[in-house]
Amino acid sequence: MTEITLYNTRTKAKERLAPIDPRNVRMYVCGPTVYDRAHIGNARPVVVFDTLFRLLRHVHGESHVTYVRNFTDVDDKINARAQRDGRAIRDITDETIGWYHEDMDALGALRPSFEPRATEYIGQMIAMIETLVAKGHAYAAEGHVLFSVSSYPDYGKLSRRSLDEMRAGARVEVAPYKRDPMDFVLWKPSSDDLPGWESPWGRGRPGWHIECSAMAHDLLGESFDIHGGGIDLAFPHHENEVAQSCCAHPEGQFAKIWMHNGYLQVEGEKMSKSLGNFFTVHDLLEKGVPGEVIRFVLLSTHYRQPIDWTEAKVEEATKTLRKWRALIEGIEPSSSAASTVVDALADDVNTAGAIAELHKLASAGDAAGLKASAGFLGLLSDDLGAWAEAPTADADVGATIEALLAERAAARKARDFARADTLRDGFAAAGVLVKDTAAGATWELAPDFDAAKLEALR
Incomplete structure (x- = not known):
């Protein structure tokens, strides 16, 4: 069996993936907050972890991998959008989830095994918060429930930060009901014009961090193999997930391996609306950039490295894919991907290395091997190829x-x-x-x- 090694953010080292249960390899990846179109930076973790999902299924079997990616459909940004547009929250979240599926499908991403919505797991969140309160890891104050960071000695180990440093660096005004500036909200009160659910602490809604812990526990158990997301989530979101999950369920270890993809820039600058270089996946598709080309560009840089999205990379990816599609036209794929491509991905999802191996197959004229191996990365599939077909003239x-x-x-x-x-x-x-x-x-x-x-x- 192919041995997979993955870089663990927690240990700062590559580790061999030794599944807790080889019959059910489990992965959780933080999904989008659904109030608007997904931008190109949002697409990077989708493509990265979709590729890992494909590798896990190849090595362990399709029926032996469980992949969970959530939808955050209760959030203050969603509330603000609903008030601004005068629309029902559910209408906005349903519409946005539909857009998300359309755009990620266009990138050739497989649907995860489960895509839970936060609002469907409020009961599980309340139960976990009650457990934390009962164990002395959380406390109620002025309609809020807060996690007591000082009650968890390992807080900060994932992101390699000390509590004293975090307290000293805190720049937000500390709420008067917090015992410690670093304590974070598990539950907060809701006014009549905001979504809310009945709880032991009054009508309210969950904080952001608790949803992933509750859904991961419900769908994957106290311990699972891989937790992924963008590097921007390592602190505080993932740090808080670890703390509340390990305190609520100390019999487990939550996630064994933590994986984070790097930031995305555009033409060497941070993507920003103020700089005029902010664009969504839908924007690119509407401009005629094929989803397959977007996927290729996102895979061309190792996931842990920052990626610079440039027009030059889009043009080069377009030329490469056209050339490869011409080579495989009418060719049946090999029975399996080339071992060199599989080995590259098994080495910490080295997609750049895998693409280099695809170039070698193309140069050698191995069309059947190229088609099978590119398909392993979600490229050169029949359903993504319409863009490369020659148009007819009216x-x-x-x-x-x-x-x-x-x-x-x-x-x-x-x-x-x-x-x-x-x-x-x-x-x-x-x-x-x-x-x-x-x-x-x-x-x-x-x-x-x-x-x-x-x-x-x-």
């Missing part, structure tokens, strides 16, 4: 091309080589493949045909 496009070809011939005859060259270069830029023969010029449309660029030649 009558107007065909007439425009023929007229421009006649103009090019006339320019050549008149020795107006500047105009002839302009048309030649314009055809190439527009994705019109022209071939001059003894019988005259023939043409066809390339997959990247751009009607606007063709029209600009007239």
Whole structure:
């Protein structure tokens, strides 16, 4: 059996994955807060952990892997959006989850085994909070329930921070009902105009961190194999998950291996609406960037490293995938992915290394191996390939091309080589493949045909 090694954020070292139960390898990944479209940074953990999910299923069997990714559908950002738009919260969250599925499906991501919504697990959250209070790890104050950080000696070990440093670095105004500045909210009161549920502490709603602990425990148990998410979640979200989960269920260890993907930049700068470089997955798809190309770019950098999203990378990925799709056309895949590709992924999900192995297969002309191995990474599948198919020309496009070809011939005859060259270069830029023969010029449309660029030649 292939041995998988993964970098554990908690231990700062690569570790061999030794499943708690090889018949049920379990992974939890923090999902989106559903109030708006997912941006490209949100897509990175989806693609990263989808690739790990594929590897786990390949090694242990599809029926022996459980992957949970949640939807946070109770949150102050959602409440604010509902009030701003005058819409029901459930309408917004249902719509946003639908968008999320559409966009992640376009990236070739498999659906997880479970996609729990926070609002479906309020009872489990209340039960866990009651346990924490009963064990002296949480306390009620002014309608809130807070976790007592000082009650858990290992707090800070995941993110390698000391309590004294965290207290000294706290920049937010400390609520008067907190015993310690680092204590965090498990439950908070809700006014009549906000969503709320009845609890032993009055009508209210959960804090953010408790939902993942409750859902992970309910679906995966006291201990499971892998917990993933973006590096921005390591503190405080994941640190708080560890504390409350281990205190509520000390018989378990919560997650054995913690994995975090790096940040995403755009053209060397932090993605920000103020910089005008913020865009969603939907924005890219609407602009004509294929989902398969987005996936390729996201896989081209090792998941633990920061990734720089650039137009140059998009163009290179597009060219590569077109070339590979031309190579595999009409070819049946091999029975399994190349061992070199599997081994690269088994080494801490080294997708950049796996893509390098795909290039070797393509260079060797191993189309069957390329198709099977790329499919292992969620690439070159039939359902993602429509973008690479050559478009067909309608009558107007065909007439425009023929007229421009006649103009090019006339320019050549008149020795107006500047105009002839302009048309030649314009055809190439527009994705019109022209071939001059003894019988005259023939043409066809390339997959990247751009009607606007063709029209600009007239």
